[in-house]
Amino acid sequence: MHTLTDTPVQRLDQVLAAAEHAATVLEEGPVGLRVAGLRAIADVLDENVERLVTIAEAETNLPTGRLTGEVARTTGQQRLFAAGLEDGSWSDVIIDTADPDATPVPRPDLRRAQLPLGPVLVFAAGNFPFAFSVAGGDTAAALAAGCPVVVKAHPGHPETSRVTAELVASALADAGLPEGAFALIEGVEAGVTALQDRRIRAGGFTGSLSGGRALHDIARNRPDPIPFFAEMGSVNPVFVTTEAVRARGEEIVAGFTGSYTLGVGQFCTKPGLLFLPAGHGLEDRLVEAARGVAGGRMLDERIHATHADIRATLTGRPGVRTLVADTADADGLAGPALLATDVRSLLADADHLVTECFGPTSIIVEYDDMAEAVEAASALPGSLTATIHAEDGESGLTDLLRELRARAGRLVWNGWPTGVAVAPAMHHGGPYPATMDGAHTSVGLTAIRRFQRPVCYQDYPESLLPDVLKDENPQRVLRRVNGQLTTEDVRSVCGS
Amino acid sequence: MHTLTDTPVQRLDQVLAAAEHAATVLEEGPVGLRVAGLRAIADVLDENVERLVTIAEAETNLPTGRLTGEVARTTGQQRLFAAGLEDGSWSDVIIDTADPDATPVPRPDLRRAQLPLGPVLVFAAGNFPFAFSVAGGDTAAALAAGCPVVVKAHPGHPETSRVTAELVASALADAGLPEGAFALIEGVEAGVTALQDRRIRAGGFTGSLSGGRALHDIARNRPDPIPFFAEMGSVNPVFVTTEAVRARGEEIVAGFTGSYTLGVGQFCTKPGLLFLPAGHGLEDRLVEAARGVAGGRMLDERIHATHADIRATLTGRPGVRTLVADTADADGLAGPALLATDVRSLLADADHLVTECFGPTSIIVEYDDMAEAVEAASALPGSLTATIHAEDGESGLTDLLRELRARAGRLVWNGWPTGVAVAPAMHHGGPYPATMDGAHTSVGLTAIRRFQRPVCYQDYPESLLPDVLKDENPQRVLRRVNGQLTTEDVRSVCGS
Numbered sequence: 001m002h003t004l005t006d007t008p009v010q011r012l013d014q015v016l017a018a019a020e021h022a023a024t025v026l027e028e029g030p031v032g033l034r035v036a037g038l039r040a041i042a043d044v045l046d047e048n049v050e051r052l053v054t055i056a057e058a059e060t061n062l063p064t065g066r067l068t069g070e071v072a073r074t075t076g077q078q079r080l081f082a083a084g085l086e087d088g089s090w091s092d093v094i095i096d097t098a099d100p101d102a103t104p105v106p107r108p109d110l111r112r113a114q115l116p117l118g119p120v121l122v123f124a125a126g127n128f129p130f131a132f133s134v135a136g137g138d139t140a141a142a143l144a145a146g147c148p149v150v151v152k153a154h155p156g157h158p159e160t161s162r163v164t165a166e167l168v169a170s171a172l173a174d175a176g177l178p179e180g181a182f183a184l185i186e187g188v189e190a191g192v193t194a195l196q197d198r199r200i201r202a203g204g205f206t207g208s209l210s211g212g213r214a215l216h217d218i219a220r221n222r223p224d225p226i227p228f229f230a231e232m233g234s235v236n237p238v239f240v241t242t243e244a245v246r247a248r249g250e251e252i253v254a255g256f257t258g259s260y261t262l263g264v265g266q267f268c269t270k271p272g273l274l275f276l277p278a279g280h281g282l283e284d285r286l287v288e289a290a291r292g293v294a295g296g297r298m299l300d301e302r303i304h305a306t307h308a309d310i311r312a313t314l315t316g317r318p319g320v321r322t323l324v325a326d327t328a329d330a331d332g333l334a335g336p337a338l339l340a341t342d343v344r345s346l347l348a349d350a351d352h353l354v355t356e357c358f359g360p361t362s363i364i365v366e367y368d369d370m371a372e373a374v375e376a377a378s379a380l381p382g383s384l385t386a387t388i389h390a391e392d393g394e395s396g397l398t399d400l401l402r403e404l405r406a407r408a409g410r411l412v413w414n415g416w417p418t419g420v421a422v423a424p425a426m427h428h429g430g431p432y433p434a435t436m437d438g439a440h441t442s443v444g445l446t447a448i449r450r451f452q453r454p455v456c457y458q459d460y461p462e463s464l465l466p467d468v469l470k471d472e473n474p475q476r477v478l479r480r481v482n483g484q485l486t487t488e489d490v491r492s493v494c495g496s
Numbered sequence: 497m498h499t500l501t502d503t504p505v506q507r508l509d510q511v512l513a514a515a516e517h518a519a520t521v522l523e524e525g526p527v528g529l530r531v532a533g534l535r536a537i538a539d540v541l542d543e544n545v546e547r548l549v550t551i552a553e554a555e556t557n558l559p560t561g562r563l564t565g566e567v568a569r570t571t572g573q574q575r576l577f578a579a580g581l582e583d584g585s586w587s588d589v590i591i592d593t594a595d596p597d598a599t600p601v602p603r604p605d606l607r608r609a610q611l612p613l614g615p616v617l618v619f620a621a622g623n624f625p626f627a628f629s630v631a632g633g634d635t636a637a638a639l640a641a642g643c644p645v646v647v648k649a650h651p652g653h654p655e656t657s658r659v660t661a662e663l664v665a666s667a668l669a670d671a672g673l674p675e676g677a678f679a680l681i682e683g684v685e686a687g688v689t690a691l692q693d694r695r696i697r698a699g700g701f702t703g704s705l706s707g708g709r710a711l712h713d714i715a716r717n718r719p720d721p722i723p724f725f726a727e728m729g730s731v732n733p734v735f736v737t738t739e740a741v742r743a744r745g746e747e748i749v750a751g752f753t754g755s756y757t758l759g760v761g762q763f764c765t766k767p768g769l770l771f772l773p774a775g776h777g778l779e780d781r782l783v784e785a786a787r788g789v790a791g792g793r794m795l796d797e798r799i800h801a802t803h804a805d806i807r808a809t810l811t812g813r814p815g816v817r818t819l820v821a822d823t824a825d826a827d828g829l830a831g832p833a834l835l836a837t838d839v840r841s842l843l844a845d846a847d848h849l850v851t852e853c854f855g856p857t858s859i860i861v862e863y864d865d866m867a868e869a870v871e872a873a874s875a876l877p878g879s880l881t882a883t884i885h886a887e888d889g890e891s892g893l894t895d896l897l898r899e900l901r902a903r904a905g906r907l908v909w910n911g912w913p914t915g916v917a918v919a920p921a922m923h924h925g926g927p928y929p930a931t932m933d934g935a936h937t938s939v940g941l942t943a944i945r946r947f948q949r950p951v952c953y954q955d956y957p958e959s960l961l962p963d964v965l966k967d968e969n970p971q972r973v974l975r976r977v978n979g980q981l982t983t984e985d986v987r988s989v990c991g992s
Contacts, residue, residue: 105917220716224928224929392960409949410953413954423592424592455905457907459908459911460909480920483920
């Protein structure tokens with residue numbers, strides 16, 4: 001079995017020096033270089049999908065179909081960013097030409113664009129060996145922003161990480177990107193050392209609350225604090241109304257069971273709390289459906305043990321009934337477990353019960369009426385997602401939605417939170433503890449914004465302006481010039 | 497003389513409860529309500545400008561002309577946000593309609609918009625009793641985003657704060673905004689208590705590095721960390737080339753002297769370091785110009801004393817010569833002081849010399865050649881601004897600009913950093929220690945983004961979507977629908 005070895009200090013220094021150099025080349029080079037790089041990564045991963053999946057399967061216990069789909073999702077994400085760069089809105093240009101008559105003071109010529117932050121350190125996730133790892137969303141977003149990427153490999157899939165990194169590095173070199181645009185480092189110590197290095201200008205992370213918070217605190221307590229974007233998972237509450245139970249009870253049982261057991265429950269968006277109206281009558285069917293799902297092997301033994309511990313704690317809390325106890329546990333597999341409680345017990349013991357349990361465990365929470373459902377929603381912590389199953393026009397939905405909207409990044413209607421679509425409008429984020437900064441997403445086109453910083457040029461001559469700010473707009477980027485959105489030359493807009 | 501009194505705990509709780517209630521009303525109400533509120537604030541301040549200036553003049557030692565201009569700037573800022581809201585791009589809407597044929601998984605209908613974060617706590621600044629205080633930029637940006645505002649008054653101008661707050665509260669009530677949309681609180685204790693309250697969802701601050709950092713740490717170490725945007729000032733380096741000295745030496749002396757002594761040097765953008773080529777020959781004229789500026793009374797005695805302390809420290813450092821020692825100090829006034837050193841001495845003692853000295857003190861730093869100027873630039877900390885005085889086409893400018901761009905939010909060419917234009921393209925921010933988050937600005941239209949958070953609605957029925965996401969787009973907001981920018985109905989774009 002492969003293991004990681006701590007990247008030696010000297011090698012780490014070389015990596016960071018190369019990244020710093022590459023940052024200038026990427027920032028000042030044409031955007032086409034980034035586009036070519038992203039497409040080259042997508043192509044090389046697609047070409048090597050079988051080899052990659054075989055390696056990842058052995059390391060992660062994840063099945064072939066899931067891994068193959070994950071590679072497709074990863075390369076789709078790289079291509080989404082490439083297409084987004086060509087569209088031009090990524091640079092968010094605002095130009096206000098000089099106005100000597102402005103009051104109370106004359107206005108100089110001001111031109112603002114989003115520029116890259118500099119080298120980004122990405123901490124890869126364990127549960128997505130492709131989509132949130134070496135060539136995953138953080139890497140794609142940072143490269144799209146024009147930032148070199150240093151990935152700290154996840155110990156759960158060392159060989160997958162190394163092979164992916166080799167493919168990425170060689171594809172980027174072939175596409176003409178500078179050495180240092182991408183590198184892999186290994187080991188906790190190397191990761192922390194890099195995070196504290198002045199050459200690293202931002203961090204990205206997907207993983208546990210404790211890990212994300214600890215790394216965030218290191219990043220924010222540097223002599224020069226840097227932004228650290230951590231996506232840390234959540235309880236992803238689902239609320240089902242009486243009308244929905246009546247109209248689609250069977251369908252809801254099947255959908256819920258599929259969602260909380262998908263991938264042995266190892267998704268950030270796994271629904272951990274299912275709110276059902278008291279007297280819902282679905283208990284037998286939920287139990288039956290859970291028993292129909294085979295146990296699976298979790299990502300690694302540590303995750304398996306942690307899941308078993310949290311599940312045991314949940315099971316033993318006052319007011320919690322066990323509907324299905326995992327019977328697969330004995331073989332080292334984890335099968336579904338289903339617990340049940342009510343809103344009063346949940347709220348009285350929220351510190352223990354309202355917590356992410358990474359694995360195929362979920363809690364049914366019975367509520368008496370819509371007012372109690374709204375009360376429960378108002379007591380929940382931040383989540384990546386919150387879901388309502390209801391019939392359009394039912395009363396009380398506005399109040400429920402208001403509480404959920406304040407606490408979640410994505411609001412799902414009559415669907416399930418797992419299966420995050422990679423699309424421009426996706427928001428995969430949410431208030432703490434789902435992430436460290438709910439204003440940002442780690443999936444979708446807007447993920448690029450994490451790794452940018454606006455710079456405003458005042459009265460600069462054309463020769464020293466970056467291309468996106470020059471009068472003539474050689475890349476035909478969409479810009480806001482004196483309030484007007486345009487891809488035209490500044491002079492054709494303001495007539496100066 | 498007026499002083500502030502700590503807002504009692506019970507009153508603070510009422511303020512926060514009202515703010516929480518108002519948050520829902522503002523978020524769900526029409527955008528026109530926010531527009532009306534911003535315009536009402538602008539109008540009432542303009543109507544009361546004489547009264548306000550009289551009160552502020554007595555409290556801050558700032559002259560009438562400066563204060564009158566500051567009120568105009570403040571109301572211009574409120575109106576800029578109002579106009580920006582009407583334009584619609586503030587909500588940054590992205591809509592991807594459902595695509596059942598998407599791979600690897602079908603895409604649901606996804607609609608993302610920037611929604612308000614909730615109640616914002618604003619810590620008012622001392623040096624701008626209007627533009628960065630009760631009705632200043634943070635307040636305007638937060639209200640524009642749809643967030644209620646609680647302002648913690650600055651002790652430097654208590655009566656100005658109270659009178660402004662009364663005018664703002666009554667103007668907002670008249671414009672139909674809910675009670676709780678705006679409130680003033682007083683005292684450090686009330687400010688810290690509010691910052692730790694779960695109902696406050698973000699913070700804004702303008703002031704010192706120590707104050708901003710301490711409040712930032714409180715906000716980020718809450719059980720539920722919130723964003724805290726602190727603008728903390730900087731050294732604002734200015735580099736002058738040999739060619740510029742030759743072409744415009746007199747003009748540069750006059751401009752620099754005006755800039756570092758403006759408002760008794762009490763601006764975040766005051767140039768603290770002036771890099772001149774060795775043998776520049778401007779020393780006599782710089783000394784003469786400094787001696788020609790009368791001393792002024794600083795904002796308060798504490799600021800006066802702190803400035804005198806830092807100035808004394810700077811004066812006593814090795815390699816630092818005193819060109820002009822403040823002679824006005826004896827009368828409780830502060831006059832210009834000008835020190836001189838060279839790049840080697842500066843870099844050897846950067847911890848002491850490269851630090852903001854809030855007041856009319858600046859250091860001339862001589863460099864031997866462009867390479868040494870670039871080396872100095874590369875060793876500077878983050879700044880709000882960085883300025884170059886040069887002739888277009890001179891060699892070495894690209895290298896110098898590259899280092900400054902990495903370290904500043906606004907790059908000024910042949911101008912002076914003081915006098916921040918309130919315009920959509922303005923960026924008043926910069927890497928730490930200029931701010932706690934260089935991705936954001938506290939001046940200009942994009943300041944609104946600090947107080948927003950994206951939410952994505954998946955497969956929601958029209959009846960439950962916010963107006964900006966409904967098919968028909970009743971407010972005619974500019975949206976990106978399936979990749980296309982449009983103000984039209986979704987159905988007219990995708991034909992579904």
